[in-house]
Amino acid sequence: MIEVDVVIIGGGIVGASAALFLSQAGRRVALLERDFCGSHSSGVNYGGVRRQGRPLSQLPLSQRAHDIWGQLPRLIGIDGEYQRSGHLKLARSAEDLRALHDYATSSQGFGLDLQLLDRAELRARFPWVGAIAVGASLCPDDGHANPRLVSPAFAQAARRHGAQIHEQCAVSTVEHNGQRFAVHSETGLVVHAPWLLNCAGAWASHFAAQFGEAVPMHAGHPAMLVTEPLPWVMNASTGVEGGGIYARQVARGNCVLGGGQGFALDDARARPGQNAVIDILRQAVELYPFLQGAQAIRTWSGTEGYLPDRQPVIGHSSTQAGLLHAFGFAGAGFQIGPAVGQALTEIICNGASTTPLDAFSITRFHSISVA
Template identity: 60%
Template sequence: MAERLEADALVVGGGIVGASAALALRRRGLSVVVLERDLCGSRSSGVNYGGVRRQGRAFGQLPLAQRAHRIWQDLPALLGTDGEYVRSGHLKLARTADDMAKLERYRDGAQPYGLALELLGPDELRRRYPWLGAGLAGASLCPDDGQANPRLVSPAFARAAAAAGAVIREREAVLQVEHGSAGFVATTASGLTVRAPNLLNCAGAWAGPLAARFGDAVPLTQGHPAMAVTEPLPFFLPLSLGMEGGDVYCRQVARGNVVLGGGRVEPGALGVDAIRSTTGAILAQMRRIATLIPRLEHAQIIRTWSGIEGYLPDRQPVICASPRTPGLFHGFGFSGAGFEVGPAAGAVLAELVADGATATPIAAFDLRRFAQGAAVAAPSAAGSLADSPADSPRIAKGVH
């Protein structure tokens, strides 16, 4: 007989957002089932660059980012591991005077949010960081931003949720969700059904079809950053490095490897599930990084990869209750920010479920911002996933 589970809340997706929501819900005393198609934290949440920065985030996202910043500090108590999280500082470099003016404007705008950014002119920059290449116009330093190991942190959120009593089921792809007077009933590929009055859509880059099945269509697209890591090198890079304009970024882990990002790759014939960095993307990345940090010119790349980010046109996430379906909550589309803000997004989602409200400002993340003017794909006919990644499972909304 097919297995059936019941809970106060069903979370679809065991990335950092879904897992942290599950943990926060358990801490509120609600029963939770998490259904994860692969392994918890194996997608974006586990393969990202590992930047835990607030600098550069849109001002509207800074209250959420600041809440996350406080959670990151408590990681050992929350998860039983620090996930190699260090407040190393994040240095954003400017190539031109125009870029420097942008950093100055950002510093002024971010001041009310408590970011404490320090602008460095070219001489001070060279004095502090002599390993930088020539010709930079300056930089902005956020001393309390940091970095962490996503392969440790994101699965640890799921393990902590399980330890707190959440039922976590991996290798369970949700194929169908029905909604009626008894709440939501989700059915997975293995035949497992889960019934719950609350459903959290934390399916990352695959969240669009599930939202659309309940009339909450949003213009969610996918992107694939090119990532690489070098052989271990003598330690020289004490902070995480980015560029105004964002074309390249890097950090060095304590073991000496330099993690590099920048540029995008397109899925090949095998689709997004087999996405990898391409030689062209990595060579372009290496050329840019060698100009910035000449000592990396001959560094050996030992591994390359990519992942699947979910983007909305304004690069801000969707975090809200469904305007149409009671008990449905969305938390997806975090673009390049979800590792840092993910723990706070999970906490906010748990508050929306348990209290119906949150003190963290999230009005900017309401999906109704796409209701007019944006190219929102209309909910397609049942079973059709025209607006989804090629490898998405089918999610069909049932009838009452």
């Protein structure tokens, strides 16, 4: 049994960054991760580090995260292959292009500096994009990183600052005795703390329900693949208005692509599925003709948590003092995660976050019946 100031359930990028910032602030922290830090959604995602396309309510947090990403080597000791390559969002129809124009208008003032490109401008600047694209929106300072490096590195940096990181330490039950939490793990470890951060990803709704805050969250499984090394062509990370596919190329020449959904093998493992992979490859050849004939050398999936409005839950529990939630990022938590960890740290250390979190309150689900 150990006593700390804050116990964190979940070692993804949100929980690990919170552990780092809290430790830097002098708090005693214990983080419990059921597998290995960064082994689920934070480590198997596409690696996009983008602000463009997010709901307006997320942009203050996303902009805050953008500043943190620029300090990555100082914070976690590696650059994580992070580069601000630009994020190019493609339009496949006139209607999609209008949607990009509308978003550029509504997001003014958030520092995205979006550049709208018509068909001719798109061809001139990004000749590797297929003819199916009629235009695009470019966010020049967005980019991408390697999630398999970045997410575990936050946990390693937290450990260097004194945080206790317990991997392969699944949590079984959580209790509160009126003064502090008692978090029991399946390994026999019991952690006592006045603060509890529920950063358990797709499994976080289980812990919320233990405090009478059940939410209608379901699991999703992103379909991902990577190609053999190819001549370097893509000088921007890409997405598509309306969804369907996203792609980037790393310095070694491999192209990382994703889109659609796979399926669960069990509570902790997933696969992309043949149909999803075929659909990714079909769209890839249309949007990026240079990929014609390229070999996919690996496919994978993971488990992510999705809420009905595809917005996360971040902030105070409404039923239990000392409990903070941060989950349900719908596959888009990689970029924003460090800012969430910093905001949670501010709540604990200063009483409130300097970035508004009201839009992400768990109370928005209180009137919803959860089966």
